[in-house]
Amino acid sequence: MLKGHQSWVFNSKPVILSSAAIGGPFEGKGNVAEDFDILHEDLWLGQDSFEKAEKKLLEEACEKVIEKAKKKKEDIQFFISGDLMNQIISSSFTARTLGAPFLGIFGACSSSMEGLALASLLIDSNAANYIIAAACSHNASAEKQFRYPTEYGSQKPPTSQWTVTGAGAVLLSKNGQGPRVTSATIGRVVDMGISDPFNMGSAMAPAAVDTIEAHFRDLNIDPSYYDLIATGDLGQVGHRIACDLLTEHGFKMPPEIFTDCGILIYKKDQPVMAGGSGCGCSATVTYGHFLNRMRRGELKRILIVATGALMSPMSYQQKESIPCIAHAVSIEM
Amino acid sequence: MSNKQTKKLTPAQQQYQKFSKAREPKRKVLRNTIRAFLVGGFICTIGQGLQWIFITYFNFTEITAGNPATAILIIISVLLTGFGVYDQIAQWAGAGTIIPITGFANTIASASIEHRSEGYVLGVGGNMFKLAGSVIAMGVFSAFVVALLKITIQWLGGM
Numbered sequence: 001m002l003k004g005h006q007s008w009v010f011n012s013k014p015v016i017l018s019s020a021a022i023g024g025p026f027e028g029k030g031n032v033a034e035d036f037d038i039l040h041e042d043l044w045l046g047q048d049s050f051e052k053a054e055k056k057l058l059e060e061a062c063e064k065v066i067e068k069a070k071k072k073k074e075d076i077q078f079f080i081s082g083d084l085m086n087q088i089i090s091s092s093f094t095a096r097t098l099g100a101p102f103l104g105i106f107g108a109c110s111s112s113m114e115g116l117a118l119a120s121l122l123i124d125s126n127a128a129n130y131i132i133a134a135a136c137s138h139n140a141s142a143e144k145q146f147r148y149p150t151e152y153g154s155q156k157p158p159t160s161q162w163t164v165t166g167a168g169a170v171l172l173s174k175n176g177q178g179p180r181v182t183s184a185t186i187g188r189v190v191d192m193g194i195s196d197p198f199n200m201g202s203a204m205a206p207a208a209v210d211t212i213e214a215h216f217r218d219l220n221i222d223p224s225y226y227d228l229i230a231t232g233d234l235g236q237v238g239h240r241i242a243c244d245l246l247t248e249h250g251f252k253m254p255p256e257i258f259t260d261c262g263i264l265i266y267k268k269d270q271p272v273m274a275g276g277s278g279c280g281c282s283a284t285v286t287y288g289h290f291l292n293r294m295r296r297g298e299l300k301r302i303l304i305v306a307t308g309a310l311m312s313p314m315s316y317q318q319k320e321s322i323p324c325i326a327h328a329v330s331i332e333m
Numbered sequence: 334m335s336n337k338q339t340k341k342l343t344p345a346q347q348q349y350q351k352f353s354k355a356r357e358p359k360r361k362v363l364r365n366t367i368r369a370f371l372v373g374g375f376i377c378t379i380g381q382g383l384q385w386i387f388i389t390y391f392n393f394t395e396i397t398a399g400n401p402a403t404a405i406l407i408i409i410s411v412l413l414t415g416f417g418v419y420d421q422i423a424q425w426a427g428a429g430t431i432i433p434i435t436g437f438a439n440t441i442a443s444a445s446i447e448h449r450s451e452g453y454v455l456g457v458g459g460n461m462f463k464l465a466g467s468v469i470a471m472g473v474f475s476a477f478v479v480a481l482l483k484i485t486i487q488w489l490g491g492m
Contacts, residue, residue: 048450151419151447
């Protein structure tokens with residue numbers, strides 16, 4: 001049901017039957033390592049290319065989520081997924097393995113929540129009973145496509161971020177036990193003219209702020225309604241800017257509940273510069289760490305604002321600025 | 334950001350650029366310059382040492398010893414790239430490892446390793462000069478311009 005300008009309230013409150021997070025070697029040494037279902041020591045996952053490794057991550061996340069919900073592959077009616085690769089090959093190739101009807105989405109790193117919002121909408125409108133929503137990214141395949149070869153010796157600036165090697169998936173259903181998706185706010189594309197691909201945090205912060213403000217305006221609630229509000233991958237730089245932007249707009253955001261998946265996922269001593277990024281960042285932290293905390297009763301209501309930078313390697317070489325987007329989904333226990 | 338780019342932005346965008354700039358960590362230019370000087374100098378010292386060894390022990394002259402010395406630096410750089418160490422040294426050293434011949438070897442080696450998964454012809458062959466290509470093109474072109482200048486000055490009676 002539409003509420004306000006750009007928010008959906010799901011009256012049937014779709015249930016997250018199960019969730020899974022798969023990570024790579026660097027994530028295994030990170031801050032939330034114990035919340036991953038499978039951690040790989042090998043960045044290649046035994047495959048002969050990074051792209052195949054990324055697909056494998058997503059396949060494993062889907063297998064795990066089906067297994068945890070005690071369902072069969074045939075029970076899955078729709079599969080909604082997105083990733084960062086050209087033509088979202090990781091998602092499409094996983095859909096080939098899964099054999100379920102597939103909706104591919106691209107919202108860059110916001111794909112995780114875009115998928116969850118759309119899946120919830122389908123469940124809420126009786127279009128399906130079981131849907132998997134997933135997203136994935138791989139550090140080396142993203143570096144290869146968007147930046148330089150992984151072994152190339154360039155010095156990264158302190159504003160740059162580290163793409164997470166990981167995949168997260170959830171299995172949504174109409175009935176059952178578990179955390180429930182209650183509402184979602186679909187973001188607008190915001191472009192504040194930042195064109196440096198090594199400064200995603202600054203580029204995406206205004207989009208996150210726009211969506212956060214829209215969410216509370218549309219639903220007419222206060223930030224204190226939530227136990228935790230987390231942005232997807234703003235990192236240290238973007239998080240600080242988002243906090244200050246909200247304050248400047250007169251929006252009262254309690255600092256103790258406002259955090260960022262990109263800051264949470266890695267330890268302080270890991271060489272990730274400003275923090276983690278990528279579809280896998282918000283997907284693994286939300287579907288692993290946060291949902292586990294909800295199931296343990298530590299969190300009751302959370303709002304995840306996944307942020308995405310909608311540029312391509314071509315667009316920034318042509319000196320285009322970076323359009324950004326953020327989608328918010330609220331999950332309640 | 335240059336003025337030309339800033340002019341195209343709306344006032345709101347320009348205001349945000351100022352707002353975000355004030356909150357971004359800066360590149361530590363002085364620290365990076367010192368590190369680049371030390372590491373770059375260290376690499377050049379090794380090169381000089383190698384040249385000396387070739388002249389003293391292997392019967393090379395000052396002119397011919399340059400080639401084997403460079404070759405050894407390239408081999409070391411490519412090996413370090415292959416073992417996945419070079420990019421980590423470079424993050425610390427910055428321009429110190431990019432500017433010497435080792436940096437050039439690293440661009441070719443890293444691109445070749447990266448695109449091995451697309452095969453030898455389209456992958457390695459097609460992509461190994463992905464980064465080095467522009468260095469070669471620009472290098473040859475600037476050498477050409479400098480040569481033209483030299484000839485012109487000589488023709489005018491200078492030098």
